[in-house]
Amino acid sequence: MTSTTSASSAADRADRADASAVRVGALVPLSRPGWVGAGRHLLAGLELAVGEVNAGGGILGRPLELVVRDTAADPERAAAAVDELAQSGVAALAGEFHSVVARTAAARAAALGLPYLCSSAVLDDLTEQPTDWIARLAPAQSHGWRSYADHLLKVGHRRIAVAADPGVYWAAGTRILRDHVTPHGGTVLDLDARALDPAAVCDALADHHATALLLLVGHPDPAVPLVRAVRRDPRLPDLLIGAPAGQPELPEWVTLLGADGAGIPFLRYLPDQLSPLGTRVAAALREQLGEEPSFVAFEGYDTATVLATALRSHGTDRARIAEAWPRLAVEGTRGPIRFTRMPGIDVWQWAWAPVQVADRDPAAPDRFRVLHTG
Incomplete structure (x- = not known):
């Protein structure tokens, strides 16, 4: 598992060494001009959930692994990462915080037939036309x-x-x-x-x-x-x-x-009161981060949890994962997660994550x- 681009080569070698692993690509802003703090929290949530998935037997006995790529809030860098991850054989794509970066990643993933669960970006027009390849956890900006x-x-x-x-x-x-x-x-x-x-x-x-x-x-x-x-x-x-x-x-x-x-x-994007699951995850994230977890960390955890559910129930075939979005019902840290089609939103959308000012x-x-x- 990697957390920086500089470590990606070593991680790729480790991935190839364990051919049984189910790999998921993760797009995260980990360097400037990206919002590095948000990227760190997003990755912490993803990693915590993946660790719990593997402690519970993985994906039908196979370990779940993240292949992390730093987008640095750069759409072109994100597009190149999507191309690389798709070619390397990841089952799905997760993550990203910055909306404009996520929009570029979503367009590329849809064109390549790579299912992508967007964690945190809110831009309504995440794609220019309807697609079944993309789903999103964060509420739309509107x-x-x-x-x-x-x-x-x-x-x-x-x-x-x-x-x-x-x-x-x-x-x-x-x-x-x-x-x-x-x-x-x-x-x-x-x-x-x-x-x-x-x-x-x-x-x-x-x-x-x-x-x-x-x-x-x-x-x-x-x-x-x-x-x-x-x-x-x-x-x-x-x-x-x-x-x-x-x-x-x-x-x-x-x-x-x-x-x-x-x-x-x-x-x-947090509820007024966390569920027992959310409370447990908050404590684990607090220990992992050394500070209070933000809503972005919960988005990361929920992303990996939803993808693990899809992989367990529908397998690792990319088309079957994309077909699974409307069939999933997952208990997330901030409430039950289901995906639907919302007017004006061209991806599968959790409607809605809780919103606070x-x-x-x-x-x-x-x-x-x-x-x-x-």
Whole structure:
């Protein structure tokens, strides 16, 4: 089992040495500019579940193995990894956190006839046309981000600004937010986070009399400098900072920002109360990671659990695995998982993982508060 690209050659030799292993490719961002913290949690969840599968007898007596490839948030790198993994004979593909990377991987996997269970990416248009090869655990962006917009409206925000990086994912998020708040009298001001430095963003917020700024940007840059600038601007003492993409979820956020990183609502995909399975897995992940597991770690665990169920019930033939998506019923860490077709979503979708709007408590930034459940 590998956890870095540099170790991939040794892992491949080990894979070939054990011809009985059932291999699953795993796409994970483990280096910059990918969100490395999310990648580490995703991989931890995948590895924990695979270990438990093997402790329980594997896949009909055969060990389950991950063949991990670092995408570094690079779509081209991910496409090359899918090609390599498909040629090497993996039964299926798992993982990825970044939506644009997952979309490229999904398109390539579908073209190659390689079943892919996407763990964490939320972009609605994960594929350009309907396919039976792809399934997804994370809720679609339109579902989760509408819940986030509901929270903003509920607490009285109508003059909303978004500081956004260029890209399909961020543009889709802005469109979802605008479409949802405009009928309620809200406005959304677009600020180009690459063209404007943090001081210029603060000037625009003050001029617009915005009550909320949403960070639709990469982490740590430019998210961290933007938070620091807003927190220190005397014109913006009551401005709400939000991060719907989930940047404050991982411990690195507090390490970099301290108290400045608290009170920033974000989306995460956890239930209000974990099931006994979720509680047990949370404890194991906490020990493995040395920190609190994020929702991304649970997504990784659920991904490997679902794939193991499909492999046990339908075998390792790729076409049969793809046929299994609508027939699966799996107890996940965050609830029962079944896949269905949802309007506007061209892959098999778990509808839906639980959605929360949460933040870090200003009185204790290591503690989370649930502000809204969608």
